[in-house]
Amino acid sequence: MLGLKLATDPHWVNIAEKTIDEILTDHAYCEQKAASTCISLIIQFPDRKELVEEITPIVAEEWGHFRKVLKELKSRGYTFGRNRTDNYVTELMKFQRKGGREEERLMDKLLISAMIEARSCERFRLLSLHISDEKLKDFYHEFMVSEAGHYRTFLDLAKLYAPEEKVKSRWQEMLEFEADIMRRREVRGDRIH
16 A cells, blocks of 8 residues: 555564664654644645645644653653654655755655655554554554555645646655665664654
8 A cells, every 4th residue: 555665574573662662752753753844844835725724633643643652651661762863754855856846846845754654654554563562552553544644645735736647756766765765774673764
């Protein structure tokens, strides 16, 4: 469904659950950054009525997810750790065109957001299926479903504001670009991405 060109090795879950406090902290920051990204899109493109209408509820949902992950950290006796640079997102941002037409810049921003949601969805799915903690299986299943919806929203918005064939072509380029990023990355158990 997601079309990712390079799947995460399911053994990532075994590494991740050894440092679940780090995964939860990183997850909280991912949710916080997702809300901020949506706010930024609304600020940059306030004249795009459908974008504002579709993304505004995502801001609230992502912030609610942030609060939910903080609550889970606290319930496990963990503290909210420090933020770390998300090198995955930093690398993805290199795909974004600088300058050019607003339509193309908007399309790239929406596709990058869709890609982040797709990879998060894939990782949350793995956690929901393979983590040994039953409570976290349900916890991550809920996040997986939500991320899948956000992924679709961002792709649909891209198709609304740019010709569908251009979006499909650019999305394929992004899938290849992202797969290359994933091939070069070391597998880490302390990060969602």
